[in-house]
Structure formats: structure tokens, C-alpha cells
Amino acid sequence: MASKLPLEFRLSRLTVESLRNLCDAQDVPGGSGLLKEHLVKFVLKNIDRRILEDFCRAQEETYFVENMAKAIKWATSRKIVEVDPESDYTLVNAVFTLRRSDGWEVYDIRFVNQTTDDIATSCECVDFREKAYFCPHQMAVLVRSLAEGLFTLDQWSGPMTSEAEDLILANVLGRRKRTK
Ligand SMILES: [Zn+2]
DSSP: OOOOSOHHHHHHTSOHHHHHHHHHHTTOOSOTTOOHHHHHHHHHHHSOHHHHHHHHHHHHHHHHHHHHHHHHHHHTOTTTEEEOTTOBTTEEEEEEEEEETTEEEEEEEEEEOOSSSOOEEEESSHHHHTTOOOOHHHHHHHHHHHHTTSSOTTTOOSOOOHHHHHHHHHHTSOOOOOOO
């Protein structure tokens, strides 16, 4: 999953703890007392760019596959994921609703697919708005859309990883990945 986002932004959305772990793993001292903003700059200055890109990619893939596992469970519930029946391949509108111990999470999600190779997706949550993640709410809508045949995995041009694709094929579509 290649990212077009700037490296500094990708680092800034990781936790302080994971950035400190990276410094430890790379034997780079001096980062332990720094707060997020300074730690990101410190890491950029002291660790090789390629290592940082690999690290971000690994963290992003973990985010993706862990949340996809949750999303697959949520997508089976019509109370949690409600897709507008007018939705089709070109436009999906959905509402995600989940009860939390301290209240409700309610987000509007939208996929706009006007061309064959670019899809615009959005969610109202912080993970999407501030961190530009393809968040678990969007994943849940994606899974439901695939389960209902609004489009196929082949037609999906949005974010995906090989591991997450395997999860969807096995748990949602009841198939194994085609051997290439
Ligand atoms: Zn979201």
C-alpha cells in the first residue's frame, strides 16, 4: 500500500510510544524526553529516510489489518452499518452507529467513484479528518458493499492490503484468493 502522504505527516500520526520504540530499535539516543512534535523532527533528522518509510508502512499495514478484522464483524450488523439503498458503484452513502460505554459514535461515510482508477472516500471521524486514515468505519462500509455486491474487490480502487484482502475473501465472500 503505497502512501502519497508526506513522511512527516505519516510519522506525526503514530504514537509517541511507537516513535520512541523506533529510536531504541535504531540505537538512536536522545529522543526519550521529547514530546510528539519535537520527536517527529528528531526522528526525521536522525534516522534514515528509507527506514522511516518502511516503519510507517509497517505501522499503517498493522492499523489496516487490525481494523479490518473489527470492520468485518461490524459490517454484519444492520444496526451498526446502514447503507442508503440508493447506493451503487458510483456513490455509496452510509451511516455508522456504535454504542460506546460513554455514548454513541455516529458517522456519515461516503464513497464517490466517478472514474475507474480513483475513488474519494470520507468519514466524519477524527482518524479520517485529522489523520487521513482509511478508518474502520469506512472499512465496515466497504465490507458491507462487497457483501451486498455493490462492487467487487477487483473494482475497488481504494486502500487495501494483501492481508486485509485475504480476511475479506475468507470471512465475507467465503472464497480463497485466486492463485496467481
Ligand atoms: Zn471513520
